[in-house]
Amino acid sequence: DTAVSQTPKYLVTQMGNDKSIKCEQNLGHDTMYWYKQDSKKFLKIMFSYNNKELIINETVPNRFSPKSPDKAHLNLHINSLELGDSAVYFCASSQGDGETQYFGPGTRLLVL
């Protein structure tokens, strides 16, 4: 039974398109995150939601918009995709501040 799941696993699209990535966790956690991992494996926090409220909103282009319909879901919508958006996007969840973060399998986004 997958704890943190993401769909799709792979996403290949053209520049300028709009795409969404979905994330669901069944751990009962209050906090969810989106990370971007570049080709050098560097992890960058993008957003964090706690009880559906935005906690962290790092310097991310406005083209990225998270949406949390409930505590178990945190989706990421990306408008007007650019070549530089190509990366692996990870969703994660935790019980609270400083607690272990549990990661999804990642979504590999390739923008052509």
Added chain:
Amino acid sequence: AQSVTQLGSHVSVSEGALVLLRCNYSSSVPPYLFWYVQYPNQGLQLLLKYTSAATLVKGINGFEAEFKKSETSFHLTKPSAHMSDAAEYFCAVSDRGGNYQLIWGAGTKLIIKP
């Protein structure tokens, strides 16, 4: 501001040899410290976590790490490397200051030579 430094973007050891991956942190308060492992094409998985209890923390797959406050270090070790240990390893720190954020190191790729 908190920071995490992982010394060595790549570490290569022979199968059966000692594994030592270095992590130094800076934090103004007693931190929580984490080691995560990422196998190829997978998400990150927790190896072990320090939460101010025992300074020597045992994790999964035979790994352990020791918290040394005087050296602000949390190095990861394993006595005998196995081919299956080849992966990317990340150290992270949290000050539990209410920002729900982990500060991540840049990662160390562990290469195991047969």
